[in-house]
Amino acid sequence: MTPEFRTLEEGKKVLASEAGKPISGYPLEFAAPVMFGPPPQRGDSLVVNSASASLLQLDGRMLVVTCHHVLQEYRKRLTELGDCSFQVGNCRLEPLAQLVAEDATLDIAVIAVTDAQVRELREYRVENFGRNFVVPPAWPPGGVAEGDFVAFGGFPGSLRRVMSWRELSFGSYSSGAAGVTVVGKDYLVCQFDRTNWVKCGYEPEPSTIRGLSGGPAFAVRRAGADILWYEFIGIVYEFSEQYELLYVRLARIFGSDGIILG
DSSP, X not given: OBOSOSSHHHHHHHXXXXXXXXXXXXXXXXEEEEEEESOOOTTSOOOXXXXXXXXXXXXXXXXXXXXXXXXXXXXXXXXXXXXXXXXXXXXXXXXXXXXXXXXXXXXXXXXXXXXXXXXXXXXXXXXXXXXXXXXXXXXXXXXXXXXXXXXXXXXXXXXXXXXXXXXXXXXXXXXXXXXXXXXXSSEEEEEOOTTTOEEEESSSOOSOOTTOTTOEEEEEEEETTTEEEEXXXXXXXXXXXXXXXXXXXXXXXXXXXXXXXX
């Protein structure tokens, strides 16, 4: 089994086919917007921070995975405001009380969710995102090499729209055929190439994709000539505006219980 396309042009051709079209939008099925800020008040402008989250099921445990820096900003606003709500989709969480693991250096945070919260998350279905939790066939995920291709998705802040004093609309953005350029021990890097990327979004292409932090990334696997499949391999944790590089933290850094491995 060869897990990569041989060339970028081949990847574009495959992704443009009927078999490949779902790849670009696929990550959004397992992604949800994150928002936190003061509880909305009628007459006040709605001011919140936002990011993305990955929905993951490991050993029957339902998890919301996002970045440590997202949680740190929530802590900061909680200290400043005294009362700060935290939502994933339409589901309000207590992220600090439900925290399974976090690591500042790896920039990852893992939050457990209850059955009731899972139902709320699954009820929040806008367009095609947030429909499911990733259920990996095995853990840890397989390896990734330079030249492999990655699909990712999330909710850039530039696509967020205030609809009313208590309602936000989150535009989604996802992409396929992102070529992997660097693989480290616990991360990988993709070059953001606007001219060559095959992309899929429910809004116009954003000027920046900041806000994708916490969104899921999948290795695009290939079996035979026409069969494509996707393997969850990590979460987006950084985007370099200057060099247009996308950084993904590899999910193999934590175990099947959600605890970060030492």
